[in-house]
Amino acid sequence: MQIQVAVAKIGKYASSESGDSLEMIERPHGGLSFVLADGQRSGKSAKAISHLVASKAIALLAEGVRDGAAARATHDYLYLHRRGQVSATLNIVSVDMETKTLVLSRNSHCPVIVQMAADQQIRLEDPTPPIGVQRGTKPQISELPLQVGMVAVIYTDGVQSAGEQRGQPLDVPLLVAKLYAEHWGKPHVAQAIADALLAEALRRDEGRPRDDMSVLVVAVAAGNGDEARRLSVTFPVPPLFRP
C-alpha cells in the first residue's frame, strides 16, 4: 500500500501572492497531516490570516492534539485574536497510521469529495461555517478506514467558483469522478488528478484565476515495493531584481 499526496495551487491573477496556505506535519503517533486554509479576501491580508491559521493548526497537531480539537482550538484562537471579524476556511486531512484511517476535518462551504471506486463517491457537504466568526464553531469530521482505491479531493473557493462569472461553472464532483476513471491505476494518480483539476479550473477562468485556487489530493494506491519516502516541492520565483 502506498499513500500519495499531491497539492497544486495558484494565486489570484495579478495578485502578489496566494491567500491560501498549505502546511504539512508528521503526526507524533505516525502518519502525516495536511492543513489547507483560505483566508478572507485575497493577497497579503488573506495570506496573513491563512498563514496564522495553518501555523496554529500545525503546531497543535505536532503536539499530538487530535484533529477535531485542533480545528476547534484554531477557530477559538482566530475568533479571540481577530474579535470574530475575520473568517477563514480550514481543512485538515490526516493519514493516521495509529488508527489506519483517513481523517477529514472540514470548515468550508466547499465539499470534500472521496472517490472510493469508479462508481462510488462520498461527499462531505454539510453546511459548515468557516472558522473565526461564529462562537463555538465545529468542523464536520469524517474518518474512513484506509483502503486501496480511495482518493480524497479537497479544494478551496477559487476552484469551486471557477468559470461562474463567465457562465461556465465547474462541476467538481463530476470532474473528480471522471478524472478518477481516467487516472486510477497510473503511477502518480494523486498528482495527475490535482494537476488536471487545477488546469480545468484555470481554463474556466480563461487562464486568469479570479480567486486563489488550491487542490489537495490524497490517494491510497497499491504498493510498488519501494520502501523510500519521497517529497517533492516546486515553486516558481519571479525574476529577481537585485539593487
Added chain:
Amino acid sequence: MQIQVAVAKIGKYASSESGDSLEMIERPHGGLSFVLADGQRSGKSAKAISHLVASKAIALLAEGVRDGAAARATHDYLYLHRRGQVSATLNIVSVDMETKTLVLSRNSHCPVIVQMAADQQIRLEDPTPPIGVQRGTKPQISELPLQVGMVAVIYTDGVQSAGEQRGQPLDVPLLVAKLYAEHWGKPHVAQAIADALLAEALRRDEGRPRDDMSVLVVAVAAGNGDEARRLSVTFPVPPLFRP
C-alpha cells in the same frame, strides 16, 4: 526561475521507523524552510528525539524567528529537556524570498554540498557539534544568493557512512558533482539527484541500510512558465492487519 526541493528517505533495515525527521514550513515573510533532524541511535527513541527537534525548529520558523536563532533555541530546548544527554543533528535549509537567498544552517558532522556549476562545488564542513550536548552550541551558517544553476545537497549519517562496513565507502561530494553533470538541465533535477544519491547509498549497504538515510536537495532551475506551486508526497504503508 523555479525552486525545486526533493527529499528521499529510508529507515534502517529491519527497524520499525526512520529515526530521521523532515519537516517543511512556509516562511511568514515568503519562501520555505526545511528542517532535517537525525536523532541519536535509531528506531523509536531516535524518532521521538528527531520529531521533538524538528517540531520545535518548525514552530520557531513559523513565527518568523531567523534560522540561526531557531537552531540555537532548538539546541537550548533539547539541552534543557534532556539534560545534555541526548544529541541530534539539525539542518535547516531556507529559501528566503525576502533576502532572495538560500540559507543553510548546519549542526552535523555531515557536510552540506552546494554545487554552483559543473566545475564549482562549495562544501560546508567546519567541525560543528550536534545539538543537545554541549552548552552554547551554534550552527555553521551560510547564506548564498539564489541563482540559476545552484544545487544544495544535505544528508544524514546513514548516507555518509554507507558501505563503510563493507569496505566500499561512498564519496558523497564526488558523487554529487557527477550527478549534477548528469542531471542538470533535465526537468526534475532535484528529485533525480536525491533519488540517485539514496539509491547509491543503499547499494553500498547492499540494500539493507545500516542506519537511517535521508537526502534533501534544493535546486534553483530556470523557469518553465508555469505559475503553479506543487507538492507531492509518497510513502509506503505496511500491509494493514485489522482485528
